[in-house]
Amino acid sequence: MARYLITGGCGFIGGHLAHALVREGHRVTVLDDLSSGQEDNLPPGADLERGCVTDGARLSVIARQCDGLVHLAAIASVEAAAANPDRAEAVNLGGTRNAVAAARTHGIPLVYASSAAVYGDAGSDPVAETAKCAPLSAYGEHKLKSESAVLTLGPRATIIRPFNVYGPRQHPASPYSGVIARFVSACLAGETITINGEGHQSRDFIYVGDIVRLFLAAMSRDPEAALTVNGCTGQAISILELTRAIAAACGAGLRLRHGPARPGDILHSRGDPQHALDTLGFQAEVRLGDGLTETVAWLRGEDQ
Ligand SMILES: NC(=O)c1ccc[n+]([C@@H]2O[C@H](COP(=O)([O-])OP(=O)(O)OC[C@H]3O[C@@H](n4cnc5c(N)ncnc54)[C@H](O)[C@@H]3O)[C@@H](O)[C@H]2O)c1
Structure with missing residues (x-):
């Protein structure tokens, strides 16, 4: 049994990760300011320290008790980060520097949730970790x-670059939420779904249960060298096709309208999953249709 510190553990991914670690018999401490997360995302038995990752001294004191650190806390959307750039820099960059300092001080491994946003428009399909990084946003x-x-x-560093993560407990009303939560919620409410542009842009959607397995694999790896891996399925679906799959999962009709295309929107984004397979033995398993069924059930209140 180990004790892990998860920053941002009350969030969408962090809550699922905390549940998985507790199920495996580990102890979990969470540092979270509850700015977008919720305490009830945590499993019973997890310890919550309510605070901000910009407080490096506090982060270090908490990390001292822990065998590993998973750093997820962030202003977790391009739009929200752009709306408040100084705060976004303090949290998303300053918070990571504090997490690194704490991991170094206490000699513990760090798994960091980066993002596929680091690639920008990589110009390759699929995008491997070796692609040139040219982010298009302050968040990236x-x-x-x-x-x-x-x-x-050095070797104790693992970086995960998730593509688009979706699943239960992603709240549709939150500005941080992904397109799937918002579209499913709209579809269940019989509302019209608005697509930016034609809907031919495609994305690689990975189910939250899969991304959690990737984090768990990263946390238990032998630290021989620093590692950077994509968190992706290697499959992409267009936004238009996605709306049809969502309507099918909801058992509802589809009401669509097309809004203006978002300036700077990347046309295609699909990750190359090979490096995660080679280094961590990780492969996404949940098919989009199955993941959507779980997401719909949660949004209907059928599943926790
Ligand atoms: N969800 C995705 O599709 C996706 C894709 C790529 C990368 N990521 C990254 O994964 C991580 C988790 O994303 P998520 O979808 O679970 O987001 P989320 O917003 O649900 O979770 C973020 C958590 O961090 C907490 N937090 C925010 N600022 C904080 C601060 N200053 N101090 C302490 N806690 C703070 C929030 O309260 C929340 O609980 C983020 O770093 C995000 O950038 C997510």
């Missing part, structure tokens, strides 16, 4: 600079 830039800070830890 902070993630990339954070990666550099994390890599200074």
